[in-house]
Amino acid sequence: MKIHHLRNATLIIETRDKHILVDPMLSSKGKAAPPFSFIRFKPRRNPIIDLPVNALAMVEKTSHCLVTHLHPDHLDKAGEDLLLSKEIPVISSIKDQDKLSQRGLNVTQSVDYWKTSAFLGGTIQGIPAVHGYGAVAKRMGNVMGYFIKLPNEPSIYLSSDTIYTEDVHKVLTELNPDIAVVACGSAQLDFYKPILMHMDDILRFITTAPSIVIANHLEAVNHCPTKRHQLKNEVLKLGLTKKVWIPDDGESKEFNSIQSS
8 A cells, every 4th residue: 555645634545556535635725715714823825835746646546536524625626626527436424425416526435434334345434533622523514534444455544634532542442553644733713622633632643543643634724733843743752753654745655564563
């Protein structure tokens, strides 16, 4: 398996002859959405950076698309245009299936929470995600993480936009993913509590995960204050540098079928 990190939560899982595009935000700088924060952070249009130069060549290889939720920093107009133009098979939460189909997307599979279904010769399971601490989570709407097991590949947990919950803990300790992807930007709107894990919970996720952790959702949207160098410093303090991959935009890495020690 090869993971290609493009930007924010957008990545590609390359497995055999398949390229699974996850949460495509493909717009150029400032073209996807207005600022998500106007007061707490500098009000810049999103995304605040361009895609890396190698991203579109990778995106052109997309065979399937996995959508965790419908926020524009996870599925923007450019992402939708790609999916529509190529009629790419889309896999989504059962709660988002109708909306995506109404937009004309080719939703070939919907996934329910904690239900396991067939996927590309392996399995996919929907995992609950809670997009924020306290009252803001309800305002943020439906989100789904995914636990994927493909033949002769490491298992991967895409936790999506979530705080650390009992469900997250259950995946890390009972399903034992070989790779666990966590959103680390500590996003926060102008009001309410953070809508992604704060640093203590990010580090809890990292220490609890049984094997490799990939940190994403960093330095791409205006309401995410955590920087890569800050996370690297915290991971270094824990002595877990070898366990955590904090990719730069456009960076790729291969993972063997067995990562756990």
